Amino acid sequence: MRVTAGTNKFMVINGSRATLILTFFGAWELLVSSKILDEFFIPRPSSVIQRIIQIATSGQYLDQMLITLSTFSLGLLAGSLLGLLMGFVIGGVKYLRNFMMVYVLLVAATPKVLFYPIIIKIFVQPFYFKIAFVALHAFIFVTIAVVSALRNMNPEILNMCKTYGCSTPLKVYRKIFWPYAFFSFLAGLRMATISSFVGAVVADMLIAPGVGYTVRLLAYNFKVVDVYAVIILVALFAITINFVLLRVEGAAGKRLRLELEQASQ
Amino acid sequence: MDVPLARRIKDVARAVLPHVAFLTILFIAADQLVRTGLVSRFTIPAFNDFLNALLNLPRNPDMPGSFTNHLIMTIYELGAAALIVVGVVLPLALLIGLRYTARRVFEPLLLAFFAIPSIILYPVIYLILGIGPPSKIAMGALVGSTYTFIYVLNAVKHFDQSLVRMASTFTTSRFKILTKVAIPSIIPIMVSAIQLGISYAMVGVIVAEVIASSTGLGFLISWSETTIRVPVMYATIAITIIFAAVVYVSLKLFERWVRGRMKEI
Numbered sequence: 001m002r003v004t005a006g007t008n009k010f011m012v013i014n015g016s017r018a019t020l021i022l023t024f025f026g027a028w029e030l031l032v033s034s035k036i037l038d039e040f041f042i043p044r045p046s047s048v049i050q051r052i053i054q055i056a057t058s059g060q061y062l063d064q065m066l067i068t069l070s071t072f073s074l075g076l077l078a079g080s081l082l083g084l085l086m087g088f089v090i091g092g093v094k095y096l097r098n099f100m101m102v103y104v105l106l107v108a109a110t111p112k113v114l115f116y117p118i119i120i121k122i123f124v125q126p127f128y129f130k131i132a133f134v135a136l137h138a139f140i141f142v143t144i145a146v147v148s149a150l151r152n153m154n155p156e157i158l159n160m161c162k163t164y165g166c167s168t169p170l171k172v173y174r175k176i177f178w179p180y181a182f183f184s185f186l187a188g189l190r191m192a193t194i195s196s197f198v199g200a201v202v203a204d205m206l207i208a209p210g211v212g213y214t215v216r217l218l219a220y221n222f223k224v225v226d227v228y229a230v231i232i233l234v235a236l237f238a239i240t241i242n243f244v245l246l247r248v249e250g251a252a253g254k255r256l257r258l259e260l261e262q263a264s265q
Numbered sequence: 266m267d268v269p270l271a272r273r274i275k276d277v278a279r280a281v282l283p284h285v286a287f288l289t290i291l292f293i294a295a296d297q298l299v300r301t302g303l304v305s306r307f308t309i310p311a312f313n314d315f316l317n318a319l320l321n322l323p324r325n326p327d328m329p330g331s332f333t334n335h336l337i338m339t340i341y342e343l344g345a346a347a348l349i350v351v352g353v354v355l356p357l358a359l360l361i362g363l364r365y366t367a368r369r370v371f372e373p374l375l376l377a378f379f380a381i382p383s384i385i386l387y388p389v390i391y392l393i394l395g396i397g398p399p400s401k402i403a404m405g406a407l408v409g410s411t412y413t414f415i416y417v418l419n420a421v422k423h424f425d426q427s428l429v430r431m432a433s434t435f436t437t438s439r440f441k442i443l444t445k446v447a448i449p450s451i452i453p454i455m456v457s458a459i460q461l462g463i464s465y466a467m468v469g470v471i472v473a474e475v476i477a478s479s480t481g482l483g484f485l486i487s488w489s490e491t492t493i494r495v496p497v498m499y500a501t502i503a504i505t506i507i508f509a510a511v512v513y514v515s516l517k518l519f520e521r522w523v524r525g526r527m528k529e530i
Contacts, residue, residue, distance in 0.1 A: 009366075016370045041393050099283060109513040110506050111468040113475050113483070117490035117498050121308040198382040205384065205476050212385060216476075219388030227388055235381040242380035 043225045051229040061214055061230060065237075068211040071127065072200035075134020080192060083139040084185065087146025088177060092169075097147060104147070108140045112199065116206055130203040130210070137199035138192035145188025149181040186252055190245045197238055310496040318496035319503060328497070329488060330480065338480040339508070342398055342470045343463075346405030350462035354410040355417065355455060362421035363451075375414050383408050384472055391477055401473040401481065408469030413462035420454040449527065456523045460516040467512055471505065482508065 474483025
């Protein structure tokens with residue numbers, strides 16, 4: 001096989017990446033086994049991997065993970081739908097957009113955890129609190145994404161649509177606003193998903209049950225290997241979600257570009 | 266051309282007055298809902314109770330420790346986390362970002378790390394550093410660093426290397442190229458990264474204070490929520506939102522000032 005410069009670079013990059021990861025875990029294992037790092041607080045990676053396999057096969061903590069997953073999904077769904085609606089309402093009317101964006105940006109710039117006591121007081125039940133708290137994380141990103149897309153819209157397109165028969169506001173939203181905001185919405189949705197997952201874990205840490213609470217409880221009981229194992233499982237889940245979303249975003253973008261090209265021909 | 270003062274005042278009034286009216290209506294409505302008993306005082310405090318709590322925050326005798334000390338502690342923790350982000354992480358991110366191979370090696374690893382809710386690592390951090398300022402500073406620095414790294418690696422992709430190449434045809438002095446071309450062209454990236462890093466460091470610090478701490482504004486919010494001191498809780502949330510807004514606006518002004526100076530140069 002001929003080795004090209006491209007293949008060579010690919011091998012160097014992937015080789016460096018693998019070396020970096022292996023060095024990190026190797027150094028960690030070595031530092032703990034040589035007692036430079038205290039095993040009571042930082043366990044060996046090998047024991048963590050063993051524990052991960054045990055957890056994965058026994059289904060331990062699965063119930064807690066499912067609780068987090070359900071609040072995350074429901075919150076993301078509610079927040080995205082609300083954000084989409086809010087984005088269209090605010091973004092579609094210039095005065096409302098200029099007026100309301102100050103508040104939307106203020107909430108975006110504020111750590112969302114500040115609102116948790118207010119949400120608890122309103123929703124009382126932990127399950128509903130968590131959904132609302134996650135929804136707040138998703139809502140802001142989707143709203144900002146949709147409003148930004150509509151703000152940059154060429155007004156000529158809107159005028160043209162009206163000339164060609166977009167007589168009702170619903171038609172305007174369906175034929176113009178939605179396709180125009182779609183790309184931005186997808187980008188916002190990816191950020192909203194990452195943020196919502198953070199929100200779900202924070203909500204768990206504040207109120208039981210859930211995976212965040214489990215990690216906190218395990219840490220209080222000094223079950224350090226379990227803490228690391230659960231964290232790595234959660235991390236793997238989060239990385240998978242992000243990867244899938246990147247793929248979906250890429251595929252949807254490709255499809256939309258193709259459709260636009262076909263329409264322009 | 267200078268805008269006449271009267272017109273400037275009129276413009277400011279036109280921008281501010283609708284918000285004053287909106288917030289007044291909002292406060293009156295909330296107050297009436299509480300007074301008529303439609304909403305419980307345990308959910309929203311009456312406006313005068315809130316105002317009373319807000320004005321008496323520095324002299325509140327029930328509070329564990331003085332309010333000023335809590336505020337100073339949050340500022341101190343944020344400052345220390347910001348110092349780590351700006352002084353250590355930002356130069357490191359630039360160093361990696363400006364080297365193609367290093368960027369290709371680190372980028373996917375960092376993107377994967379970005380997807381993980383950093384807050385889930387807080388129990389590990391406080392296991393190692395204890396529940397005190399060091400763990401909160403570490404949490405703030407961790408959250409801020411993740412976003413700074415991702416932003417810098419993305420931004421330097423668009424950094425115009427041709428400027429450096431062009432400068433090297435005029436001079437052979439590496440120092441001159443670095444100080445006259447390379448550094449000024451990456452200053453906008455640095456400024457935005459500083460803004461992003463500090464904003465997220467604040468999120469990390471406050472979340473850490475809320476989850477497990479005995480000092481800081483986040484702790485006060487958590488304490489007033491669990492002890493059902495609703496007016497104090499709302500007053501502390503209001504102060505923290507103002508604090509977050511001040512940090513955000515200061516960073517925006519700093520960014521604008523640097524960009525203005527850059528244009529002059």
